[in-house]
Structures are given as C-alpha cells and as structure tokens.
Amino acid sequence: MWSKYGHGARVAALTTIGTIIALPFVIFWLGPNMPPGKSTNVGDSQVFDNTVLLIVMTPFTVFILVYVLYAVFVFRADVNEPLRDGAHIRGHMPSQIAWLAITTVTVIFLAIFGSAELLSSGAGGGQGPHPIAKEKNALPIQVIGQQWEFTYRYPTYGGVETAQLVLPVDQPIAFHVTSLDAIHSFWAYELGVKADANPGVDNVAYVTVKKTRSFQIRCAELCGLWHGYMFDTGQVVSSSQFTSWIHQQQKLYAGSMKYLPPYATSYTPDPTFRAG
Amino acid sequence: MSRGTKLLGVVIGVAAIAALIAAYVVFLTHGPTPYRPAANGTTVNLKLQTVAAVGPKLSPNENWVSYLVDENGTWKRSTVWTLPANATVHVTVLNYDGQSGLRNPFLAQARGIVGRQFTLNGKAMSSINPDEASHTFAIPDFNVIVPIHGIADDAKNQCEFAPCDPSMAHDTITFTFRTGKKGHYRWQCFVPCAAGFVYGFGGPMQTIGYMDGFINVV
Numbered sequence: 001m002w003s004k005y006g007h008g009a010r011v012a013a014l015t016t017i018g019t020i021i022a023l024p025f026v027i028f029w030l031g032p033n034m035p036p037g038k039s040t041n042v043g044d045s046q047v048f049d050n051t052v053l054l055i056v057m058t059p060f061t062v063f064i065l066v067y068v069l070y071a072v073f074v075f076r077a078d079v080n081e082p083l084r085d086g087a088h089i090r091g092h093m094p095s096q097i098a099w100l101a102i103t104t105v106t107v108i109f110l111a112i113f114g115s116a117e118l119l120s121s122g123a124g125g126g127q128g129p130h131p132i133a134k135e136k137n138a139l140p141i142q143v144i145g146q147q148w149e150f151t152y153r154y155p156t157y158g159g160v161e162t163a164q165l166v167l168p169v170d171q172p173i174a175f176h177v178t179s180l181d182a183i184h185s186f187w188a189y190e191l192g193v194k195a196d197a198n199p200g201v202d203n204v205a206y207v208t209v210k211k212t213r214s215f216q217i218r219c220a221e222l223c224g225l226w227h228g229y230m231f232d233t234g235q236v237v238s239s240s241q242f243t244s245w246i247h248q249q250q251k252l253y254a255g256s257m258k259y260l261p262p263y264a265t266s267y268t269p270d271p272t273f274r275a276g
Numbered sequence: 277m278s279r280g281t282k283l284l285g286v287v288i289g290v291a292a293i294a295a296l297i298a299a300y301v302v303f304l305t306h307g308p309t310p311y312r313p314a315a316n317g318t319t320v321n322l323k324l325q326t327v328a329a330v331g332p333k334l335s336p337n338e339n340w341v342s343y344l345v346d347e348n349g350t351w352k353r354s355t356v357w358t359l360p361a362n363a364t365v366h367v368t369v370l371n372y373d374g375q376s377g378l379r380n381p382f383l384a385q386a387r388g389i390v391g392r393q394f395t396l397n398g399k400a401m402s403s404i405n406p407d408e409a410s411h412t413f414a415i416p417d418f419n420v421i422v423p424i425h426g427i428a429d430d431a432k433n434q435c436e437f438a439p440c441d442p443s444m445a446h447d448t449i450t451f452t453f454r455t456g457k458k459g460h461y462r463w464q465c466f467v468p469c470a471a472g473f474v475y476g477f478g479g480p481m482q483t484i485g486y487m488d489g490f491i492n493v494v
Contacts, residue, residue, distance in 0.1 A: 146380055147477055148464065149416050161382040163419060180379045181468070181475050225482045229416070229462045255403040256385035269379035 007087075008095065011063070011070055018062035026054050036192040041208045043192035049117055056106060127195060127205045135206040138174035141167070142263070145177070145184030145197030148226035150217060154246060159263040161256065162249045165234035168242035169212050177203040178266040185221035188234060194220060202265035209236045310492055311347050312358040320365045325351055326411050326424060328373040328471075330486070331437030340480040341373060341469050343411075343487060344438055351439035355489025361458045364390070367422075369449040370442065372435040373410045375426035376469045376476065381406035383466050386451070388420035394451035396425050410447075412466040415491060420453045421466070455493045464488045 005013075031051025036043045075086065089095050119132055142153040144161075153161045167173055177186045179197035186205075187194045190213070195205040219230035237245065250257075261267060313320050323346035330342040334353040344351040359365060378384055384406035386394050393400045403423065410426025424447075427434065431445035440446065465487040468476025480486030 144380065146466070147481075149414075149466070151380065151382055163387065181477060224477065225484070225488060226462055226464060252387075253382070253385060256382050259381035259384055259403070259406050261381070 007070070007074070011067055014066045014070065015059065015063045018066055019059045022058050022062055023055065026058050027051065030054060036189055039209060039211055039213060040191045040193075041210070042206070043190070045117070045120075046192045052113060056110065127203075129201055129203055131204045131206070133206075135172045135174060135208075138172040138206055139168065140174045140176055141165070143175050143177040143186045143195075143197065144267075145179040145181075145186065145219065145223075147181050147224050148219070148230045150184075150186060150219070150230070150232060153260075153263060154249075155263040157246050157250060158257070159260060160246070160250045160253055161260060162253060164249075165217060165232065166242060166245050167209055167234065167236045168239045169209055169236050171239065171242075172206060172208045175205045175207070176265060177205065180267060180269050182223045183221050184219045184223050184230070187218045187220035188215055189218065190215040196221060200266045200268065212236050212238060309354075310356040310358040310490075311345055311352065311354045315360050315363065318360060318363040320359055320363050322357070322359075322365055322367045324367065324369045324413075325438065325440060326369060326371045326373050327435060327438035327440055329437050330480075331439070334438055335486075337479070337486075338437065339471070340483075340486050341411075341471065342438065342480060342485075343465075343489070353438075353485060355463075355485050355487075356492070357489070358492045358494055359455050361455055361493050363455045364452060365455060366452050367413070367450065369413065369422075369424055370440070370446050371410050371424050371426065371449060372438075372440040372444060372446045373426055373469070374429055374431075374434075375408045375410055376467045378406040378409045378412070378423070378467055380466070383412055383414075383421055384409055384423045386422050388415075388418055388453060389422060390452040390454065394422050394449055397448055409467050411469055411487070413451075413463065414466055415453070415461055415463045417459070417461045418453060418456060422449065422451050424449055424467075455491070458493050461491045461493065462488065463491055 031054050032038075032047060034047050034050040034054070036046055038044045038047055077083070140155050142155065143165075144151045144153065149163070150165070151161055151163055152165050153159055175186065175193060175195060177195040177197045178201060179199045181199065183199070184197035185194060186197055188207075191207050191209060193205050193207050195203045197203065213236050215234050215236065217232040217234050219227055221227075223230065313322055325344040325346070326342070327344060328341055329339050330337065330344075330353060332338040334344070334351075335342065342353055343355055345354050345357065347354065385403035386392060386401075393402050395401070396404065404425050406423070408425055409423045411424040412421055413424060414421040427445045427447055433444050435441070435444040435446070465481065468481070469487065470476050470479045470481045473479045473481070481488065484490070
C-alpha cells in the first residue's frame with residue numbers, strides 16, 4: 001500500500017502524524033514550562049507567547065526531522081550503486097503552491113499575533129520609554145543603575161531610596177528604570193522583567209506579581225569591571241509587610257533624604273569634578 | 277629523517293607550545309597575593325590610606341588614585357585581603373585625597389556597619405554631604421558602604437604622591453563591620469574619582485589594585 005504513494009505524500013503523511021503526536025506534548029507540557037514562569041502577569045504572557053510560537057514551529061520542526069530521516073533511509077544508495085540524481089521538483093506546481101501558502105499564512109499569522117501582543121498589556125506593550133499600554137494604579141518604583149549597584153526609589157513614599165527591592169504582592173508595579181553613568185540593564189528574570197537602564201532615559205516596565213517569593217536581579221548589560229557582581233535578591237511580600245518595611249526604610253535612610261534630588265524620571269548627576 | 281625522529285620532534289614541539297600556553301594562562305590568572313592582617317580572635321584591625329596619586333614607587337600608573345593598606349607598618353598597594361569569617365573588622369582610613377562628589381547622594385549615608393555610624397576625625401556621623409565625598413568603602417554583598425570625606429581644596433600641606441605622611445593634610449575615618457560567612461566578596465569605591473577618565477569611572481576604577489578589590493573571607 002505504502003509503495004503506491006510518492007515520496008512527497010509519504011513525507012506529508014509522516015509529518016502530519018508526527019505533528020499530531022508532538023502537539024499535545026508541546027501544548028500541555030513543554031509550553032507551560034517555558035521560562036520565565038507564571039508568577040507574574042507579564043511572565044504569564046511570555047509563557048503564552050512562547051507556547052504559541054512553539055505550536056507554530058512544531059510542524060516545521062517535525063517536517064525537517066522527518067525529511068532528514070526519510071532521506072537518510074529511503075534515498076540511501078548502496079556502496080556499489082552508481083551515483084544518480086534525485087527527482088527534480090523545480091516547476092512542480094503543487095509543491096510551489098503548498099510552500100507559498102504555508103509560509104504566507106504562517107508569516108501573516110505571526111505578524112498579526114505579534115502586533116496584538118505588543119499592543120496589549122502583556123509581553124511588550126507595557127515596556128519602553130513610551131509604553132503603549134499603561135497600567136492604571138501602578139505603584140511606581142524607580143530603579144537606578146550605577147557602577148555597580150542598583151538602588152531603588154519609591155516616589156509614593158516621599159522618594160525614599162533604598163538598597164533593597166521589595167514589592168507588594170498583587171499590586172501592579174511600574175518600574176522606572178534609569179542610569180546615572182553607563183548603560184545597565186535591570187533584569188528580574190523570574191518576574192519576566194528586563195529593561196535597559198540608560199542615562200537620561202525613563203524606561204518603563206509594568207508587572208504584577210501573583211505570589212510572595214524572592215527573585216534574582218541581575219545587570220544584563222556589560223557595564224564595567226564589576227558587571228558580573230551586579231546582582232541582588234528582591235522580595236515580594238504581603239501588603240502589610242510592605243507597608244511596614246517601607247516605613248522602616250524611611251526612618252533608616254532619613255539621613256540621606258535631605259541630600260537626594262527631588263524625584264525625577266532621570267537624573268543628570270552634577271558632581272563630576274574629575275570626569276575627563 | 278626517520279619516522280621516529282619526526283614523531284619525537286612533533287611531541288617536543290607540541291609539549292613546548294602547551295607549556296607556553298599554560299605559562300601564559302597561569303600568568304594571566306595569577307592575582308595579587310592577598311594581605312592577611314593579624315587577627316586577635318575574631319577581631320581584626322585594617323588600616324587603609326586613600327591617595328590622589330599613587331606615585332612612581334608603588335605603580336607604573338603614578339597619577340592614578342588608589343587605596344593602600346598598611347602591611348605591618350609598610351604601605352602597600354594591595355586591595356585583595358583575607359579576613360576571618362564572622363569577624364569584627366575595625367577599619368581606619370586615612371584619606372589624603374580631595375573632594376570628588378558622589379553621583380548618587382544616597383550613597384553618602386553609611387549602612388551595614390556596626391552601630392550604623394562611623395567617625396570622621398573623631399566625630400560620630402551617619403552621613404556626609406555627598407559633594408564632599410572623596411571615596412567610599414563599599415562591600416555590596418555585606419550591604420556595607422561608608423562615605424570617605426575628602427580634604428578641602430585649599431587645605432595646606434597636601435600630599436602629592438603616596439605613601440603620604442600623617443603630618444600631611446588628611447581626614448581620619450573609622451568604622452567597624454562584620455565579615456559574615458566564608459566567601460569571595462568584591463569591594464569598591466562608588467565615587468567617580470578617576471581623574472582624566474570618562475565620567476571619572478575609568479582607569480583605577482576599572483582595575484583591581486587601586487579603587488577595587490576582593491575580600492576573601494575564610
């Protein structure tokens with residue numbers, strides 16, 4: 001029965017079967033376990049996007065694997081067999097139509113899907129100096145990169161600056177990321193947040209964390225001698241714990257408050273007496 | 277030439293190249309010998325000096341700003357130190373350098389040190405005017421930062437090159453911190469104090485042995 005079908009039909013059939021087998025694995029296991037995890041709303045969106053992209057690429061991946069294996073086994077020549085060319089597909093109309101149709105549909109789908117995601121408050125629209133989708137009632141927290149440490153200002157609480165990042169759970173957060181010197185990048189991997197810290201730029205990233213946890217913070221932009229040491233651990237705590245903590249910080253850093261400049265979206269540090 | 281001779285030549289050649297590569301790697305990765313101050317139980321005294329120019333005796337980069345450490349009565353340009361774990365470290369900094377100013381005023385307040393206060397010329401303080409900062413001594417992993425006040429521009433008898441004499445104009449800063457658990461920790465200055473470099477953050481700020489170093493807690 002198998003021999004009455006051409007190579008193309010066989011490869012197509014095997015690809016379809018392989019895709020049907022692989023898709024449940026991709027949809028229910030691989031996709032949901034993709035980074036950065038689902039502990040935040042943006043992380044959730046990124047997992048969804050990654051899952052959709054995996055689903056789209058599954059038939060293509062299966063096709064490539066099937067084709068390679070099919071060619072290895074079916075088109076294998078005996079050692080003593082003379083070398084001969086395979087069947088040409090140039091001018092083969094069904095192949096050309098299938099190729100154009102599949103790639104066109106895929107590209108158009110990705111364009112529409114990607115644009116929709118960028119416009120939503122999910123994986124892209126809520127980030128950048130001019131975010132398209134703004135989160136209402138977000139708690140602003142300024143992330144200040146400097147060689148080589150991140151510090152954090154809380155404008156809602158008198159602009160107090162701290163060396164630790166603590167977030168309240170289930171509260172939309174608006175990170176305002178900037179730098180005082182070189183280019184840094186604020187990367188809270190487990191939260192799905194990564195925003196460049198550029199001098200003079202207010203880079204916004206929104207996130208809502210859904211459960212209390214700790215998370216790693218790293219600089220993701222090579223920024224000098226101690227770039228590799230520019231990491232920290234942040235905490236997501238309950239609302240009452242956050243209130244208690246921020247009031248404690250206001251007392252602890254009262255000494256530096258009188259010297260801090262008024263809260264601004266970015267700063268141009270003045271004391272650069274020795275700057276060349 | 278016989279096959280055996282050729283083979284021997286190849287082996288010797290490969291071995292010679294491998295030895296050269298190994299020597300190069302060892303040379304590259306060989307850091308400075310850490311200074312290990314004498315400990316009295318779990319108490320250590322660390323005496324430091326900060327200078328505007330390290331001078332030709334201590335560095336080929338004679339105009340670079342630097343920390344120095346008092347190693348048994350001799351000032352050395354060493355910024356890698358070995359300290360005991362869970363120890364109390366009493367630090368004295370003699371600062372002979374002028375005022376550069378902090379880019380972030382937040383760092384003008386001390387944190388992570390015992391009693392949250394340091395002394396500046398004998399006076400207990402928790403912060404200084406950030407514009408008057410000369411340097412900081414900071415170990416971010418211990419959440420330790422202490423601003424180092426700079427001498428005034430018009431101070432008399434300023435030190436030109438290190439090592440500087442205590443009779444010259446300087447500020448004395450003392451503080452105490454605890455080392456915590458064993459590990460390899462960096463320390464650094466946060467003041468853009470590298471004269472002549474972009475944003476004051478090049479040269480000695482990007483080179484271990486001047487304004488940056490490691491603390492090996494053992």
